[in-house]
Amino acid sequence: MTATRILATSVGLLCLACAVSAEGLPEKYKTAGKVVVANQPNYPPMEYVDPATNTLMGVDIDLGLALAKHLGVTVEWADIGFEQMVSSLETGRVDLIHSGMSDLPKRRETMDFVDYMKSGAQFYTVTARAGEFASIADFCGKTVGMSRRTSFPDEAKKWSDATCVANGKPELIVVGTEGSADARTQLKQGRLDGAVQGSETLPYLLTLEPDTYAVIGEPFTAVYQGIGFAKDATDLRDAYAAALSALIASGEYKTIFEKYGLGGTMLDAVRINGEPLN
Structure with a gap:
């Protein structure tokens, strides 16, 4: 109820x-x-x-x-x-x-x-791994979590097809989570390489958990x-x-x-x- x-x-x-x-x-x-x-x-x-x-x-x-x-x-x-x-x-x-x-x-x-x-949909990861991602294209082949109830999984798949698969790189592995909080938990546990969230929420998230996450590149949707x-x-x-x-x-x-x-x-x-x- x-x-x-x-x-x-x-x-x-x-x-x-x-x-x-x-x-x-x-x-x-x-x-x-x-x-x-x-x-x-x-x-x-x-x-x-x-x-x-x-x-x-x-x-x-x-x-x-x-x-x-x-x-x-x-x-x-x-x-x-x-x-x-x-x-x-x-x-x-x-x-x-x-x-x-x-x-x-x-x-x-x-x-x-x-x-x-x-x-826009935005990639991010934990601060300790930020150096692995010089650009968002470095997420090709990586495991990335995002809320399954949003449009992000479909948008990430389209991005992967155009950016990764079309250029001979391994596709993005999309993990649908129970929400953005679940994605962050799995990211901190090391079960995910990165996560996707709305660009409007990330500045607030960074203030709540300083030095925990790093935003990578620009949003890949508008x-x-x-x-x-x-x-x-x-x-x-x-x-x-x-x-x-x-x-x-x-x-x-x-x-x-x-x-x-x-x-x-x-x-x-x-x-x-x-x-x-x-």
Whole structure:
């Protein structure tokens, strides 16, 4: 059974700014006064539970609250396993997904995305072995772990085919792990030569465990991360896109990303399914 975390925000519904902001929001959400958002807080600094206060923190949390406040509603966070998020959206259990999800073409078959940041898959290893990898091509033939619930295994296989196999080198040995924490544990145990994680999370990881890991090269993919909506929820999607545009224009978006040291991942403008708004 999954738990639901409800985090209410004080919203001045009678203020003119909030009334104007809420105009594009479908009536059902205005009446409910909230949106139910799928999120699994195990991906710092995007979403995590602060051990000192047991409260939700992260870029997605701060941004999700700011967007909802702009739209005049509160957020009910639904803690749902990543692999169940899409089905929860399709069945109406949640209204949207905001949980470090990559906007991938295959996901657009069943969802629409409001893109809010850029990301990429990044190789890293333990500091003691960093000297073995002058470039990411040195991972050819090595055993590398990554969360099996993400798009990383497929992306790593494509990278291996193009970089390793096509150049006569042994293919990358991809190990699907139970999550990024599991990959790090196996890496430190010496069961893996390296690991792959989202480039947006590694700076935070390095501050948590200094002198433990070394990032190798540049990300080998370039993707957007997006807020996911059901295909028939275009009004809600467009309301969120407009709210995000407003936060970018006001500077609040920048403040949130810089708070977590992710200024380099920001977008200049909102995109829907990878395409800029007209």
